[in-house]
Amino acid sequence: MSSRVLVALRVDVSRERAFDVFVQDIGAWWRPNGLFRTAPDEPGTLSFDFSGATTLLVETSPDGERYQIGEVVDYRPPERLTFTWRQADFPEGLVTEVAVRFDAVAATTTRVSVEHRGFHAVPEDSAARHGFPDAALQMRLAEWWRTLLDNLADHTRPDPN
Amino acid sequence: MGKALDRTLAALADPHRRRVVELLGERPRPAGELARLVGLSPPAMSRHLRTLRACGLVSESHPEFDARVRIYELQPSPMRELKTWLERSERLWAAQLGAFKRFAEGGGKADR
DSSP states (O other): OOSSEEEEEEESSOHHHHHHHHHHTHHHHSOOOSSSOOSSSSOOEEEEEOSSSSOEEEEEOTTSOEEEEEEEEEEETTTEEEEEEOOTTSOTTOOEEEEEEEEEEETTEEEEEEEEEOTTOOOHHHHHHTTOOSHHHHHHHHHHHHHHHHHHHHTOOOOOO | OHHHHHHHHHHTTSHHHHHHHHHHHHOOEEHHHHHHHHTOOHHHHHHHHHHHHHTTSEEEEOOTTOTTOOEEEEOOHHHHHHHHHHHHHHHHHHHHHHHHHHHHHTTSOOOO
């Protein structure tokens, strides 16, 4: 078992167009879904908000409530987009990141891949609380956690509950 | 459910306890052996084992022939919570990327 999620597919549009649609039209193509709820309120409309010093990914509910899903940490059109991801129902200890890559396969074909990672990481504030002072150590912990999960997959038994 | 994951992460923040989890990942072991391998006194080890038991990462049993010996074993269920989140995330992105493809290839018209 891996501690990240990787989903990819080919889209028959240019890389520039794919990047543009992904960012500018997320409110139109993203399917609000009660099953995969990202905000605490009714499923709403997603958008990247470029108005502030940092670009945010927000969900606006039908009655206008704004929920911040994450913050853009790397914005390199048309090849890459990385943002933090914290959906409302995540447990306290879970801080994750989504990295989207746009690779040109042909002039009008783009491979779009989404890597959702960080499910193994201890968040910074929690790390400080529990005595993890520096980032290098955190990285090692992330590695350790991932290895452990991989190893455990072999001898996990069905849950009695 | 969230609290449980937080407790798991907190329990694993200690390097001695991480070592114990690694050692138990190989096979179940008695407390005395764990103390020796990690280089801790038996009382210090039993404090760490108590923390690991409290968050459900390890369980304790004793062999039938000797009730004084305690054997510790790794319990994978706290890991399973993490696995659930991974699976949910995978379904989410598979569905959303599919919607993205239909939208982008349809010339930017919402498919509703």
